[in-house]
Amino acid sequence: MSNAHLPQLTARGINIHRESTRRIVPTPNSPITRAPVQNQSVVGWIDTIDSTVLLVAGGLVSSRSEHLGGPETDCQHADDIFSKLLQERIVCLNGAIDDTVSASIVAQLLWLESDNPEKPITMYIHSPGGSITAGLAIYDTMTYIRSPVSTVCLGQAASMGSLLLTGGEKGKRFALPHSSVMIHQPLGGTQGQASDILIYATQIQRTREQVNEIYKRHLNDAAGRDKYTLKEIEDMMERDKYLTAQEAKEIGIIDDILTRRDDKKPQTDDNANEKRNQDS
Secondary structure, eight states: OOGGGHHHHHHHHHHHHHOTTOEEEEOOOOOOOEEEOOSSSSOEEEEEETTEEEEEETBOOOSOGGGGTSOOOHHHHHHHHHHHHHHTTEEEEESOBOHHHHHHHHHHHHHHHHHOTTSOEEEEEEEOOBOHHHHHHHHHHHHHSSSOEEEEEEEEEETHHHHHHHTSOTTOEEEOTTOEEEEOOOOOOOOSOHHHHHHHHHHHHHHHHHHHHHHHHHHHHHHTSOOOOHHHHHHHTSSOEEEEHHHHHHHTSOSEEOOSOOOSOOOOHHHHHHHHHHHO
């Protein structure tokens, strides 16, 4: 797949990521237009920029401010930065995990797999957690695609963020030295009739068992043996448990701590052949 559409894809992903009220819809190429939105569930303005329609409740949004004749914005620069990162197969998960963020991350993972299914993807995680279902959608996509996904924690990976960190490719799960990890049981609450509360409680218990099984599988894979039983995982996660990078490594949530990028030239097949020829 060509990289020609990559910046536009990334811009869409960032627009979704940064503004939950924004909706992005393909439209034929046309000059910039501005008109009130009618027959919509929200009131706002609609702008056509390149092949994208950006809709924001009560206002005007554009990731390309120069088209509107206004000053450059931080959003424009962010789009450029994240476009370049995505070209390098780097996905950034920053902030709380909700359905909008999940949709953006899933779309990026699927696109990168279609571009090159054998080439690794690196996901940087700095998240306090969030929606269980949104997080599991990302986790399932990570395990579903053929591209191996390496995970790196910077800042914090809490709650669902820690599960995504743990779910990275075996041997490729990392954390920076001063990052922190927090694990705990899934949380939730509801109200209503007793029968409805019972249904919700049953679902929470089912989700809790799924999450515990995920942690158990990855932690035991990291240890190379059945180090933890399901009961031990449940006890470990019964309350909020904060871990340093070193503690996360000892438990098996990550495989190593990154302190500085390796300055050595990456070992490619061509480099390896060249080195063997020199040695011979």
